Amino acid sequence: MTSNNEQRVLLSVKDSIAYVTLNRPEKHNGLDMQMFLELISTAKTIRKDRTIRAVIMHGNGPSFCSGLDFAAVSKTPTMIPKFFLKTPWGKDNIFQRVAHIWRDLPVPVIAAIHGNCFGGGMQIILGCDYRIATPDSKMSILEMKWGLIPDMSGMVTLSRLTRVDIAQELTMTGRFFSGQEGAEYGLVSKISEDPMSDAQTLAETICKQSPDAIAATKYLFKKTWKKDTRGALLWERITQLRLLGRKNQRTAMANGLAKDGVVKPFVDRTSFK
Helix, strand or coil, X not given: CCCCCCCCEEEEEECCEEEEEECCHHHCCCECHHHHHHXXXXXXXXXXXXXXXXXXXXXXXXCCECCECHHHHCCCCCHXXXXXXXXXXXXXXXXXXXXXXXXXXXXXXXXEECCEEEHHHHHHHHCCCEEEECCCCEEECHXXXXXXXXXXXXXXXXXXXXXXXXXXXXXXXXXXXXXXXXXXXXXXXXXXXXXXXXHHHHHHHHHCCCHXXXXXXXXXXXXXXXXXXXXXXXXXXXXXXXXXXXXXXXXHHHHHHCCCCCCCCCCCCXXXX
């Protein structure tokens, strides 16, 4: 077992909220091969724990994540093709999974962003459900600097958050922009002088709701966003039928009708893996 100083990703859980900390502060949390694997492993651990109702991701030190650490990655060149290849039964490779896996979790993921957020770090936050950033945080879809494209699921997430002309301009130029600008583009959900505090408040509010309904909401938006009307209405019906009559749905109904103000606790999530 490695020590905290050696671990690239730290996970702690308190009051049903999972805290995921990128932990290479001396490198502005630059991504190396070990961090890729630990991020994926951490997401899988969260998925298995049905007591978790929300996730907050943040960076230790001066930045959220400065993107791919090319110097570190170049030390293990044989790993790159392995990370790039996709298994026949999977939908993504490891580079894509490290960002997209957060979108697939059945609980909301909130990114608290400060300092630098470049390249791969940018694609990771785009895979989160909410992005709360300081106004002076520094962002960039930086891959163009290296003659590359954003290939960590960036094409999937960018298309859901902003206009195509904005996405193309930021990708083609690789220019730096502030958290404030990111909010104007739709890439940042909220501007805050204290992203962790606001992320905590949002997570606590979400944790008060039925965990089944929260998971169903994320599942439904993933299935229906930008889908045709007929398909979206079908998924609404299917998802609602899966919720009706479950213990947490009955508890939510009882709490909503309670006149004495006594709120019954919800049980752990039982559906929408």
